[in-house]
Amino acid sequence: MTDEELASAYVLGTLDLNGREACRRRMTEDNGFAARVEAWERRLAPLADAGEAELPAGALERVEARIEKSGVELPGTMTVRAGAGDWIEAAPGLKIKIMNRIEAANRETFMAWLQPGAEYVDHDHDQDEEIYMIEGDLIIGEVVLKAGDFHVARAGRHHPVHRTKTGCICLISQAIGPV
Incomplete structure (x- = not known):
């Protein structure tokens, strides 16, 4: 994941707990990365002003099930997903x-x-x-x-x-x- 992708994933909230914590630490140590995060926050701020939309009942569960289904492994292979595992x-x-x-x-x-x-x-x-x-x-x-x-x-x-x-x-x- 590039720094740009990592910064956007942090702002969008798509990182797991370990990933978010790593980003928080990195922002205190790396001014360039902190600036990337701030730029993404500015870009996405108008979305926050739009208010929250109500999801249809069960929509999140259906999306999660489709994501899980798409992660089926090929026989004889192993995939380590971004954000999986511990540092x-x-x-x-x-x-x-x-x-x-x-x-x-x-x-x-x-x-x-x-x-x-x-x-x-x-x-x-x-x-x-x-x-x-x-x-x-x-x-x-x-x-x-x-x-x-x-x-x-x-x-x-x-x-x-x-x-x-x-x-x-x-x-x-x-x-x-x-x-």
Whole structure:
């Protein structure tokens, strides 16, 4: 989800409780994101003046049932919906959300959310570690990763300290273990 989409979802009230809380925290730390939220509030303010419309009895339940029905999984697949799952504090300034684990292969995929200025310790790799950048910056030694970049640390290699100036969200696939 882009910052623009996240800001609009926050204002529209379509995020779950964890998502709303994450946005509230981010607004206090990221003036640019707070400005996006404020812009969406201004855009949508005329709708609030229109008053509330009465929904026909059972309309919400019918809509929820259709949404639930549309979420049917394909056989042999798994879908993690936006807003599903819990963010876990893995280190100061670093939260992760596990997306998939394959115990037999000792492998996991997770989203990582680093706050501006956060650092993560240097570490070694038992398996390849893959990082796909979604937003922000991630600095690994002298390598600067930005949104859309893909980085692989091969098994047996050492990764220097990871740090971010602006904060970042990335998708990481690696051996199961400490982040």
